[in-house]
Amino acid sequence: MSQQVFFENKQFKWINLQNPTKEELDKIAVNYSFQKLTIEDSLEPGHLPKYESDESTSSFLLVRFFDKEHRTLKNTVREFSHKISIYLGPNYIITVHQKETDIFDLIQRKYLSKLNPEKVTSKGILYRIISETIKTYEEPANKMDEEVDQLEHLIFTGDLRKIKIPTLYKIKREATACKKILDYTLEALKEYRLDNKRTSSSQDLYEENVKMLHLHSQIVDDVQNLLSVYLSMNGQKSNEIMQTLTIFSAFFLPLTFIAGIYGMNFDFMPELAYKWSYPICLLVMLIVVFFIYFWFKKKKYL
Numbered sequence: 001m002s003q004q005v006f007f008e009n010k011q012f013k014w015i016n017l018q019n020p021t022k023e024e025l026d027k028i029a030v031n032y033s034f035q036k037l038t039i040e041d042s043l044e045p046g047h048l049p050k051y052e053s054d055e056s057t058s059s060f061l062l063v064r065f066f067d068k069e070h071r072t073l074k075n076t077v078r079e080f081s082h083k084i085s086i087y088l089g090p091n092y093i094i095t096v097h098q099k100e101t102d103i104f105d106l107i108q109r110k111y112l113s114k115l116n117p118e119k120v121t122s123k124g125i126l127y128r129i130i131s132e133t134i135k136t137y138e139e140p141a142n143k144m145d146e147e148v149d150q151l152e153h154l155i156f157t158g159d160l161r162k163i164k165i166p167t168l169y170k171i172k173r174e175a176t177a178c179k180k181i182l183d184y185t186l187e188a189l190k191e192y193r194l195d196n197k198r199t200s201s202s203q204d205l206y207e208e209n210v211k212m213l214h215l216h217s218q219i220v221d222d223v224q225n226l227l228s229v230y231l232s233m234n235g236q237k238s239n240e241i242m243q244t245l246t247i248f249s250a251f252f253l254p255l256t257f258i259a260g261i262y263g264m265n266f267d268f269m270p271e272l273a274y275k276w277s278y279p280i281c282l283l284v285m286l287i288v289v290f291f292i293y294f295w296f297k298k299k300k301y302l
Contacts, residue, residue, distance in 0.1 A: 014122070058088065063084050067101065076177040080181075084103070092122070093126060107129065127201045182216060258284065
């Protein structure tokens with residue numbers, strides 16, 4: 001376990017724990033008097049965002065930041081994000097995480113280094129942890145939105161051969177996973193706001209989360225619509241091919257029938273001995289072709 005004190009003043013201490021074991025977290029729980037039941041949540045890699053508060057003054061918040069890895073898991077939440085567990089007490093804030101992240105460095109550089117240490121509060125740090133966590137979903141949303149625009153351009157310019165169904169599925173899977181995480185984050189923020197005063201900072205976090213949730217929800221809808229359009233256009237293209245083949249078949253079917261009759265090896269077929277049989281047969285075939293052509297024109301099949 002890596003344990004660091006990121007900040008300390010007279011009011012509180014910020015301790016960060018990376019990759020702690022259950023035994024190490026149990027000791028921390030005893031020292032700082034927070035719920036031991038939340039330890040399992042902190043150690044579970046795929047746990048979704050949540051907020052809990054007991055009868056004492058301590059509370060527990062779990063959030064997830066976007067950090068896609070190149071691997072395939074059944075649990076899409078674990079594939080696209082990692083968690084940060086936050087224990088907030090009267091004189092401490094403890095963060096627990098497994099995956100390395102630059103979120104804490106950003107907070108120290110953008111917030112802690114620019115304020116008088118005595119004016120720094122634990123809720124101020126909590127606000128910035130949540131804010132920076134939510135912001136990690138903005139870049140992938142913009143990237144997926146650009147990919148969707150490119151795919152939309154390819155679809156509506158008729159270049160369907162460059163579209164791959166796995167590409168659409170990959171974007172939808174990623175956006176759906178992010179949307180699920182942001183949905184649970186929004187519920188956790190609602191619980192946090194109910195348990196604490198509805199300050200302007202908590203409202204900002206709520207609105208920021210809603211914005212990210214809207215972006216990913218829109219991407220999911222756009223990909224679903226593109227998938228439907230893609231399948232419809234492919235179906236239409238297949239129908240056009242089948243229509244062309246059907247028209248060719250309609251022309252050649254009666255001709256094949258005529259050729260089949262006179263291709264039979266019967267001894268008594270008077271037409272075979274007639275001098276003009278061959279040109280008359282060709283003329284009949286030509287008449288049949290013209291009749292089918294004008295009939296198709298009349299029916300607007302051509």
